[in-house]
Amino acid sequence: MTSKRSLFRRTAAAVVSAGAAAVVLAACGGGDGTGGGHDGHGAAAASASPSATASATASGGSQAPAAQGQHNAADAAFAKGMIPHHRQAVEMADLAPSRARSAEVKKLAEDIRKAQDPEIKTLSGWLASWGEQVPAEGAMDHSAHGTSGMMTAEQMDRLKNASGAAFDTAFMELMVEHHEGAVAMAKTQQAQGAFPAARAMADAIVTSQSAEIAQMNKLLGKS
DSSP: OHHHHHHHHHHHHHHHHHHHHHHHHHHHHOTTSOSSSSTTOHHHHHHOOHHHHHHHHTTOOOOOHHHHTTOOHHHHHHHHHHHHHHHHHHHHHHHHHHHBOOHHHHHHHHHHHHHHHHHHHHHHHHHHHTTOOOOOTTOOOGGGTTTSOOOOHHHHHHHHTOOHHHHHHHHHHHHHHHHHHHHHHHHHHHHHOOOHHHHHHHHHHHHHHHHHHHHHHHHTTOO
């Protein structure tokens, strides 16, 4: 009997000791989140789910510190490059209602505008939350022509001066090149980016714009 009582006391003492240790560990992990985390963002950064991050960024608003801790230089480069790229695509799409003859081209242009205009706001929100500079309106990286599919000023003027069937053909030919540049940029983000919501946007760009490239090539008789 004495042996059983002694064993019981030792077991109870061990349970109490383990509970106390758990309390101490919990206390160490709490507070302002600056202890025990990477890059000063605490454990919340490690536990933030991609879906929660995507939800937080969908409106293009400011991000919580946990979300900030998940981006890298490739994410910032993706956002800074895609904003002027999308702005030009929207500018091209805005020409279609008054110039295009084809109903398919008008619908395509509207789909492009509806998809890319909100993405510009989201990308701008990410950069602002990361303390990065948002590209100014009208800012174009002309050194990227030929690699990102960006149109030159001369190409944009040619498109603005076209109408009817000539506009339809020019719009689709230029937009195919533009989309191919965006897909290449998005694939770089897929390979190098870390921010979950930015990677999700890259996935969507590759899927949607590849489908639009196929559609335009078919309309141009190239498929």
